[in-house]
Every structure is written in C-alpha cells, then in structure tokens.
Amino acid sequence: MRTGQVMRNTKETNIELELNLDGTGKYDISTGVGFFDHMMELFTRHGLFDIKLKVKGDTYIDCHHSVEDAGIALGKAFKDALGDMKGIKRYGSFYLPMDETLTLSAVDISGRSYLYMDPIPDKRVGDMESEMVKEFFWGFVRNAGITLHIKLIHGENTHHIIESIFKGVARALDQAVTIDSRTIGEIPSTKGVI
Numbered sequence: 001m002r003t004g005q006v007m008r009n010t011k012e013t014n015i016e017l018e019l020n021l022d023g024t025g026k027y028d029i030s031t032g033v034g035f036f037d038h039m040m041e042l043f044t045r046h047g048l049f050d051i052k053l054k055v056k057g058d059t060y061i062d063c064h065h066s067v068e069d070a071g072i073a074l075g076k077a078f079k080d081a082l083g084d085m086k087g088i089k090r091y092g093s094f095y096l097p098m099d100e101t102l103t104l105s106a107v108d109i110s111g112r113s114y115l116y117m118d119p120i121p122d123k124r125v126g127d128m129e130s131e132m133v134k135e136f137f138w139g140f141v142r143n144a145g146i147t148l149h150i151k152l153i154h155g156e157n158t159h160h161i162i163e164s165i166f167k168g169v170a171r172a173l174d175q176a177v178t179i180d181s182r183t184i185g186e187i188p189s190t191k192g193v194i
Helices: 034-047 064-082 131-144 158-177
Strands: 003-009 013-020 027-030 050-057 091-098 101-108 114-117 147-154
Touching: 003 064, 013 064, 027 034, 034 050, 034 064, 034 158, 050 064, 064 131, 064 158, 091 158, 101 158, 114 131, 131 147, 131 158, 147 158
Parallel strands: 027 050, 114 147
Antiparallel strands: 003 013, 013 050, 091 101, 101 147
16 A cells, blocks of 8 residues: 655644545545635545645635645655555546636656646635645645646636646546556666656
C-alpha cells in the first residue's frame, strides 16, 4: 500500500494529512474553508485516493495560508507515497466537462516541479479567492516533484471551472500513479531515475 503522512506546524497553520494512493475515494476533510473542503472532497473521490486532511489556520486573516499549506502537505504526502516510483505510468491527462465548462489537465511525475495554469475569470467563489487554486497547485507540484498543465478550454461559471479543474487533475493523477503491470519494478524513464 502506497501511503504518505504529513504533520506541518507553522505560526500560520497546523496541518495533519494522511494519503493512500491506492484507496477508493474515502475522505475526511476539514480546512476551515468551506469551498476548499468541497474541492478536496471532489479531488479525493475522483482520484480514488483516500485522504484525511485537518487544517487549523489563520482564516481570520483570509484563506491563503490554509489553502497553500494544504497544497504543500499534499505534495509531500504524494512524494512519500510514490516512493521509488517503480512501475508507475508516470503520465496522465484528462478532459473534464462540467456543463458549459471544459478543462484539460495533464500530469508528468517527472521529479521536476512546474505548473502552467490558465487564469480563472472571477475573483471569488464562496469563502475562497479564485487565485488560491493556483497557489494550492503550486504548493502541490513544488513538493511532489510533478509537472502539471491545466488548460481552460471554455467556461463561464467560476464554480464549474474550479470544480472541473480539481476533478480533472485528480483523474489525471490517478492515471499517472497507477502501476503498469507491464513495467512492474522498472523506473519509467530511459535515464533510469526520476
């Protein structure tokens, strides 16, 4: 079983996170940011990961530290759970339609951290600023060693756009972390390392 566990304590946040890459989509999420809780529940369910995430943060200021630090913790847990990365498919991509919205998420578990993400049109959904989606994914990719591209092909409703992104990234990651029965025990790179 590929699992990761992170406890991260700073002056801004206190985070406990447990991840099982080979789960069934079970979640126990509480971040103090309602819209972000909803997105993490979708991420967990659509990636078929099991995630327990508890965040106590300085949300009296805003949600920035809680959301960004959750991304950092999730990235560290992914990296730990992937271990030597032998046998993984490495790449994954997913088009996710949601009503008028369509996004494309593409992942390379490369050991190189990079994020390209199209801008999200509105300023806020619920209690979360839209710009926090990018902050979350930057924290995630930097700490997981993952390259992630997120394209907004079209969309109007900001809630739908963000929901499509979280679901699509989760499904692309599910593909990438899946063990390929043809390459068990092999590193998915001609270099021999990731």
